[in-house]
Amino acid sequence: MKSLVVMEVSSFNKMLILVVLLLATFTTFAIGQGNGRGKQGTRVGFYKATCPKVESIVQSAVRSAVKANPTVAPGILRMFFHDCFVNGCDASILLNGSSTEKAAGPNLQLRGFEVIDAAKSRLERTCPGVVSCADILALAARDSVVQSGGSSWQVPLGRRDGLVSQASDTANLPAFNEPMSAQIKKFTDKGLNTQDLVTLVGGHTIGTAGCGVFTYRLYNFSNTNGPDPDINQKFLPQLRALCPSGNDGSRRVALDTGSVGKFGNSFYENLRNGRGVIESDAKLWSDRSTQRYVQGFLGNRGSRFNKEFGKAMVKMGNVEVKTGTQGEIRRVCTAKN
Numbered sequence: 050m051k052s053l054v055v056m057e058v059s060s061f062n063k064m065l066i067l068v069v070l071l072l073a074t075f076t077t078f079a080i081g082q083g084n085g086r087g088k089q090g091t092r093v094g095f096y097k098a099t100c101p102k103v104e105s106i107v108q109s110a111v112r113s114a115v116k117a118n119p120t121v122a123p124g125i126l127r128m129f130f131h132d133c134f135v136n137g138c139d140a141s142i143l144l145n146g147s148s149t150e151k152a153a154g155p156n157l158q159l160r161g162f163e164v165i166d167a168a169k170s171r172l173e174r175t176c177p178g179v180v181s182c183a184d185i186l187a188l189a190a191r192d193s194v195v196q197s198g199g200s201s202w203q204v205p206l207g208r209r210d211g212l213v214s215q216a217s218d219t220a221n222l223p224a225f226n227e228p229m230s231a232q233i234k235k236f237t238d239k240g241l242n243t244q245d246l247v248t249l250v251g252g253h254t255i256g257t258a259g260c261g262v263f264t265y266r267l268y269n270f271s272n273t274n275g276p277d278p279d280i281n282q283k284f285l286p287q288l289r290a291l292c293p294s295g296n297d298g299s300r301r302v303a304l305d306t307g308s309v310g311k312f313g314n315s316f317y318e319n320l321r322n323g324r325g326v327i328e329s330d331a332k333l334w335s336d337r338s339t340q341r342y343v344q345g346f347l348g349n350r351g352s353r354f355n356k357e358f359g360k361a362m363v364k365m366g367n368v369e370v371k372t373g374t375q376g377e378i379r380r381v382c383t384a385k386n
Contacts, residue, residue: 090372091205095184100176103206107185110168111192114161119310122193123256124160129190130249130365131156132183134239135218137369139211140182143382146214153216158259162383165189169382182382183208187366194358197255199312202359205367209376212385225262225327229336232329239368241361247333247342248361251354253304254316260291261298263327268294279331281323288326302326314354317346 096103114121132142135150142150143165150156165185172180184206195201223232236246266277267289276285284306291302303309304326305316316330320343325331333339346354377386 091207091367091370093203093205095206096176096180100172100179102175103172103180103184104188104204106171106175107168107188108192110164110171111189112196114164114167115193115196119197120257121161121164122197122310123252125164125186125189125193126252127256128156128159128161129186130252131159131219131222132186133365133368134222134235136211136213137371138183138187138208138366139369139371139376140186140208140379140382141211141214143182143186144214144385145383148216149214150216150219151214153219155219155222161189161193165382169379173380178378178380181208181210181376181378183210183370185382190366191359191362194252194255194312194362197310197312200352200355200359202363205363207370207372209371209373210379210382210385211371211376223329225258225329227329229329229332229339233338239365241365241368243339244342244357245361245364247339247346248354248357249365250330250333251314251316251346251358253330254308254314255310255312256304257301258304258327259298260296260300260302263288263302264292264294264296264298266328267292277328277331279323279325279328279335284322284324304330312355314346314351317343317354321347 111122111125128142129138131150132138132140135141142156142159143162145151151159151162165182168185168189169180169182172185184204187204187206187208191202191204221235223235233243233246236242241249266280267285268276270277280288287306288302292298292300305319306324306326307319308315319325320330320334323331323334325334333343346357380386
C-alpha cells in the first residue's frame with residue numbers, strides 16, 4: 050500500500066510539472082504574439098505559407114535600384130527610421146498628400162520611394178492583398194544595408210499599414226542640432242535605449258547631408274564667433290571647401306568621409322577623430338553618456354557593429370507596430386484602400 054501511495058504521488062508530481070511547463074510555454078507564446086485585442090506581434094517567416102517569395106522579390110527590387118544609384122540605399126534606410134519614429138513602423142511615411150508625413154520638411158529629401166512601389170507592384174501580382182507596405186519597407190531597409198556591404202539579419206514580419214499620416218507629427222523626429230539629452234529621451238520614449246541610439250545613428254556610415262544642415266558649424270557656431278570646437282582643425286578646411294560661406298546649402302557631403310557608400314564602423318572612427326559632419330553625430334563622441342558606446346565600436350570591432358546594428362533594427366522595427374486586425378494591407382503604398 051505504501052509503495053502504491055508513493056507511485057500515485059510521483060505521478061501527480063509529474064503531471065503538475067507538465068502543467069506548469071505547458072502554462073509557461075503558452076505564456077511565452079502569448080508574449081511573443083503581443084497583447085491587446087487584434088494585436089498578434091511580428092515574427093520571422095510570417096509569409097511562409099501565404100507569400101513565400103516575399104523576401105526574394107523585395108531583395109531583387111532593392112538590388113537593381115542600388116546598382117543603378119547607390120544613394121538609394123541610405124535613402125531607404127533613413128525612410129524606415131523616419132517611419133518608425135512617427136506613429137510606429139506602419140508605412141505612414143509612404144502616403145501621398147499635401148499634409149502627410151512625406152510632405153513634411155524632414156522628409157523632403159528622402160529617396161527610394163519608387164523602390165518600395167516597384168516591390169509592392171510585383172508582390173500584388175504574385176500574392177495580391179497579402180504583404181503590407183510596412184513589411185516591404187522593413188525588408189528593403191535590411192536589403193539596403195546588405196547591398197552596401199553590411200551584414201544581414203532576420204526581419205520579423207506581420208506589420209499592417211497605418212491609416213493616419215500627418216506632417217505635424219514629424220516634429221517628434223530627432224533633430225540634427227538637439228542636445229544629446231533630448232535625443233536620448235526621444236529614443237527612450239520609443240522603447241530604445243542609449244546604445245540603440247548610438248548603434249542606429251551608425252547607419253550614417255552610408256548617408257549624406259546637405260551643406261545647409263551643418264554649415265553653421267563651420268563659421269559662426271553658437272556664441273563662439275568661430276567654428277564648432279568639436280570639429281578637427283585639420284578637417285575644417287575640407288568642409289569649408291565643400292560648403293563655402295553663403296552657399297545655397299544644396300550640395301551633399303558624405304557623413305562618413307573616406308568610406309562613401311560602404312557600410313561599416315569607420316563612421317565611429319571619424320567621430321573620435323573630430324570628423325563628425327553634423328552636430329548630433331559629433332555629440333555622440335563629445336557627450337559622456339554616449340561616448341562609451343562609440344568606443345565599443347572602434348578599431349577591429351566592425352563585426353560587432355554589424356551584429357548590434359541588426360539587433361537594433363529589429364528592435365526599432367517593432368516600435369508601435371500595427372498587427373492582427375489593426376490598420377490594413379494597402380493595395381498601393383501611396384494611398385489608403
